[in-house]
Amino acid sequence: MTLKLFAPALFMAIAMPAFAADYQTNLGPMPLDDETKAVIAGRGEATASYDGKTLTVKGSFHGVPSNVTEAHIFTSPIAGVPGKTILDLEVTKSTSGTLSGSYKLTAAQATMLRTGKLYIQINSEKAPDQYPWGAKGTLWGWLFPAHETVGANIPQQDHWFIPQLDTPSR
Numbered sequence: 580m581t582l583k584l585f586a587p588a589l590f591m592a593i594a595m596p597a598f599a600a601d602y603q604t605n606l607g608p609m610p611l612d613d614e615t616k617a618v619i620a621g622r623g624e625a626t627a628s629y630d631g632k633t634l635t636v637k638g639s640f641h642g643v644p645s646n647v648t649e650a651h652i653f654t655s656p657i658a659g660v661p662g663k664t665i666l667d668l669e670v671t672k673s674t675s676g677t678l679s680g681s682y683k684l685t686a687a688q689a690t691m692l693r694t695g696k697l698y699i700q701i702n703s704e705k706a707p708d709q710y711p712w713g714a715k716g717t718l719w720g721w722l723f724p725a726h727e728t729v730g731a732n733i734p735q736q737d738h739w740f741i742p743q744l745d746t747p748s749r
Contacts, residue, residue: 601724602626602629603625603724604624604638606622606623606640606701606720607623617644619716619717620643621717622718623639623678623720625638627722629684629692635680642675643675643703645704646674647717650699652697653697653699654697655698658696665697678699695721699718700718
């Protein structure tokens with residue numbers, strides 16, 4: 580009888596860490612022309628951890644030319660293509676600060692995370708209301724599996740930037 584109760588608990592203890600994963604992003608600006616580069620600037624970084632149920636995001640930003648108004652997690656058809664808002668982040672409403680959030684993900688959202696289809700976008704007061712191709716944004720960054728970050732002007736090795744290559748078949 581004890582073995583029947585112990586076996587499922589042992590399986591869960593072994594299986595749960597396999598679902599845990601860490602992600603990171605470098606938040607950067609996407610100015611389109613000389614006019615927008617005056618209002619779309621700054622840098623930031625964020626990390627995310629996923630335990631198989633809950634996504635926890637923490638990050639910081641600085642150097643934004645006007646106060647940040649909001650931050651979100653978006654879904655995208657593929658990395659680099661703007662998408663739609665799915666989750667709201669808590670964010671400091673200033674030119675530098677932090678962002679955070681904790682969310683239960685659906686199975687579809689978890690798949691999007693594992694395949695590099697989720698990104699963080701920070702909006703600010705002076706960013707254009709709308710671009711021809713989608714929602715305004717001051718800083719952007721796609722959530723990819725955590726990886727070693729090398730210095731400036733050093734080629735990044737491996738294929739960490741194409742998470743679809745590492746997607747387990749589940």
